[in-house]
Amino acid sequence: MSQATRPFGVTGLVLALLACAAALGGDSRGATRPRVGETAAGAPLAEPRTMRNRSRLPHTVEVELTASITRLALEPGAVTDAYAYNGSVPGPTLEVHEGDRVIVHFRNDLPEPTTIHWHGLHIPAAMDGSPLTPIAAGGRFDYVFTIERGTAGTYWYHPHPDARSGYQIAKGLFGAIIVRARDDPLRGIPEKLLILSDNRFDADGSVQVADPHSFAGMRDEVNGREGDMLFVNGQIAPLLTIRSGEVQRWRVINVAAARLFRLALPGRTLLLVGSDGGLFERPVEVGQVDVANSERVELLVRGTGDPGARTTLQSLPYDRYVPQTRPHDWNVPRDLLTLTYDTRPRIPTPRLPPALRYVPPLDTAAVTATRLLVLSQGLINGKTMDMARVDVRTVLGATEIWQIENVVGMDHPFHLHGFRFQVLDRNGVPEPYRSWKDVVNVRKHESVRIIVRYDDFPGLWMYHCHILDHEDHGMMGVLEVRPPPPR
Ligand code: C2O
Ligand code: CU
Numbered sequence: 001m002s003q004a005t006r007p008f009g010v011t012g013l014v015l016a017l018l019a020c021a022a023a024l025g026g027d028s029r030g031a032t033r034p035r036v037g038e039t040a041a042g043a044p045l046a047e048p049r050t051m052r053n054r055s056r057l058p059h060t061v062e063v064e065l066t067a068s069i070t071r072l073a074l075e076p077g078a079v080t081d082a083y084a085y086n087g088s089v090p091g092p093t094l095e096v097h098e099g100d101r102v103i104v105h106f107r108n109d110l111p112e113p114t115t116i117h118w119h120g121l122h123i124p125a126a127m128d129g130s131p132l133t134p135i136a137a138g139g140r141f142d143y144v145f146t147i148e149r150g151t152a153g154t155y156w157y158h159p160h161p162d163a164r165s166g167y168q169i170a171k172g173l174f175g176a177i178i179v180r181a182r183d184d185p186l187r188g189i190p191e192k193l194l195i196l197s198d199n200r201f202d203a204d205g206s207v208q209v210a211d212p213h214s215f216a217g218m219r220d221e222v223n224g225r226e227g228d229m230l231f232v233n234g235q236i237a238p239l240l241t242i243r244s245g246e247v248q249r250w251r252v253i254n255v256a257a258a259r260l261f262r263l264a265l266p267g268r269t270l271l272l273v274g275s276d277g278g279l280f281e282r283p284v285e286v287g288q289v290d291v292a293n294s295e296r297v298e299l300l301v302r303g304t305g306d307p308g309a310r311t312t313l314q315s316l317p318y319d320r321y322v323p324q325t326r327p328h329d330w331n332v333p334r335d336l337l338t339l340t341y342d343t344r345p346r347i348p349t350p351r352l353p354p355a356l357r358y359v360p361p362l363d364t365a366a367v368t369a370t371r372l373l374v375l376s377q378g379l380i381n382g383k384t385m386d387m388a389r390v391d392v393r394t395v396l397g398a399t400e401i402w403q404i405e406n407v408v409g410m411d412h413p414f415h416l417h418g419f420r421f422q423v424l425d426r427n428g429v430p431e432p433y434r435s436w437k438d439v440v441n442v443r444k445h446e447s448v449r450i451i452v453r454y455d456d457f458p459g460l461w462m463y464h465c466h467i468l469d470h471e472d473h474g475m476m477g478v479l480e481v482r483p484p485p486p487r
């Protein structure tokens, strides 16, 4: 990693911003565009299509995926040169079962190198699509891996080239992965997929990327790039229809570069049934749920309203920012979609299983090392990433605790490649329920302990802040997992 690709260390920027903010009189957001809720939206929610499986073999999914420049209206009504997987944004959904062998014939028709990272999947390092394995412009690569049993859940795929992930994802490269279990306890409940994103555009409808030297550019450096337009599956404020009495299972993925969505249906509770790595042991009733960027949640939404009623899924204010760069409208709730009840009469609400599945706890008595990772602004343990350096060395089969300490006044969502983990506690307070995670939002000045076991797959793995601007500027480290010594 040459320093030249990372000219803007985030360290010290806050001070520079203080000066800029004073000079510019605070937030410099320009012309007003329609905001969610003000747009005459209301098209029915459309879900991305599923990748076509061309294999006839059992337990095999073989698909073609091409990334290319595609003329699309990312902003409604303004066609632009987007980046798209198989011509659509979001890209097509990869739908597989536990135990499936997956073959993805990937072609990079972009004018720059890229990779596909299978965020959250437990697969060999050579297939992980990390910055260590770029695919050149015009190049091809076959990603081949097997879906591990017990990992049914909602995941996603996205580019992960060195220093360009934020740009490529903003241009449209992201898609969902659904891993199904043969014995899904929620089988039969209607499902909806909700891919949440945000973006902002220039007047001609092209994706707006701020000049790094401008105030907006420096603010993106600190906050992570946010857009004022919010999307669900690439649509603004779509309509999702439910029948009175019906229960729906929503799989929610936050693919935004930095924005955290605090989801709520006003006046109503939600049943949270799963997170990054699939279902919990039992449903948890919540008033709202935070989904940091790159996290996933599964919700059961109960259609308690009357036929013909409507309500709104909102993103409530959440302050993840340092005061100097906090957006002026951070405290305004935003509408994401309208939940409308059709006119059919109420049906009896189905009985929901009280227990979902067993989530085996990782054994704290087996821990062989505790690692301290200090997150500061743009740095992990005081360093930016060097792909030629190994930051953490361990051995296959080990169980470790990582204590992740955020020493600054903004949140950093921490992500580990390849190995799912469990959150033990936050500031010493035990996590209320057990779940499989691959991202944990480490809040301002918070210390989080996670436990991880390196079950399989030796090699080099990334860990990083999933605010894409931070990641691209090197808020990342390298974990080496070695095979055990011969004995
Ligand atoms: Cu979704 Cu290394 O990230
Ligand atoms: Cu990942």
Ligand code: CU
Pocket: 378, 411, 412, 413, 465, 466, 467, 470, 475
């Ligand atoms: Cu960060």
